[in-house]
Amino acid sequence: MPSFTDTPEGFRSGFVSFVGRPNTGKSTLTNAIVGTKIAITADQPETTRHPIRGLIHRDDAQVIVVDTPGLHRPRTLLGERLNAVVKDTYADVDLIGLTIPADEKIGPGDKWIVDAVREIAPSTPIIGIVTKLDKVSRDQVAVQLMALYELLGGDEKKPVVIPVSATEKVQIDELIDVMVSQLPEGPKFYPDDHLTDDDTETRISELIREAALSGLKEELPHSVAVEVDEMFDDPEGRDRLNIYAIIYVERPGQQKILEGPGGRRLQSIVQRSRKEIIELLGRNIFLDLRIKVLKNWQSDPKQLGRLGF
Structure with missing residues (x-):
């Protein structure tokens, strides 16, 4: 068996990051491209909070997709720190994909992002990706592709633009082909069986946060954080992993919303996240989940x- 450092002639490899306004489908697209769930998704903007690396393995290439928080004008210290992480990520990748939903008009926020990315990484190529093409007609997709082409420089820069649907798995392989064509020749960075470099505790806490965000209104999700407090094999010999985790919110009123009447919403969060964690780990778990207020x-x-x- 060759080691992951042995690569054939002409092999391409590199790091790709998707950029776009919050909630443009970056995490859903990352999961579709990697072929498994490594990033949580939710209907609210700014769901992703730290870079997550997912691996695409091909005979001729290895693509490392870095899913990052959305670049935005920050309102809190957390927002400022997330933007700093995003900027550091963009400065180090080989290719950037600008994601624009097919069902939303391109606006000043998108231009602000393009300008910011070009300032951070002036020599890094940018491709345009129209996401959610299943939500609009072909004519609307064509209009959006032309608008994105112009946003990225038009005939002067001749950017590559491509429409995809992550949920319907449309044009995913074609997008991977485009990304590979833009990457430099290089070695494999990870073994062939590697899917993500996120540690298990982080993935567990993210799955709990995803379950907690489900159905919430936009103003509350920013205030939700999750920490895995303890994780250990069952001391009584049962074949299960015991996980103790805490959901943090900023105000008592938010705690009441997450708990729900009679604690029913919290029970639902436990059930949903437990199912996802069992699928992730491939073993039974006991999940103890509590909510605490951590002011501001x-x-x-x-x-x-x-x-x-």
Whole structure:
């Protein structure tokens, strides 16, 4: 068996990051391209909070997709730190994919992102990706592709633009082909069986946060954070992993919303996240989930550090 450092002649490899306004489908697209769920998704903007690397393995290439938080004008210290992480990521990747939903008009926010990316990484190529093509007609997709082409420089720069649907798995292989064509020749960075470099505790906490965000209104999700407190094999010999985790919110009223009447919403969060964690780990688990108020943690440097931001 060859090691992952042995690569054939002409092999291409590199890091690709998707950029776009929050909620443009970056995480859903990352999962579709990698072929398994490595990034959580939700209807609310700014769901992703840290870079997640997913691997695409081909005979002729290895693509490392880095899913990042959406680049945005920050309102809190957390937002400022997320933007700093995003900018560091863009400065180090080989290719950037700008995601624009097919069902939303291109606006000043998109131009702001393009300008910001070009300032951070002036020599990094940018491809345009129209997401959610299944939501509109072919004519609307064509109009959006032309608008994205112009946003990225038009005939002067001749950018590559491509429409995809991550949920319907339309044009995913074609997008991978485009990404590979833009990458430099290079070695494999990871073994062939590697799917992500995210650690298990982080993936578990993210699955819990995804379950907690389900059905919430837009103003609350920013205030939700999850920390895995303890994780150990069952001390009584049962074949299960015991996980103790905490959901943090900023105000008592938010805690009541997450708990729901009679604690029913919290029970539902436990059930949904437990199912996802069992699928991730491939074994039975016991999940103890509690909610605590951490006042204004998004703007508290000490608490942000404690929560890993």
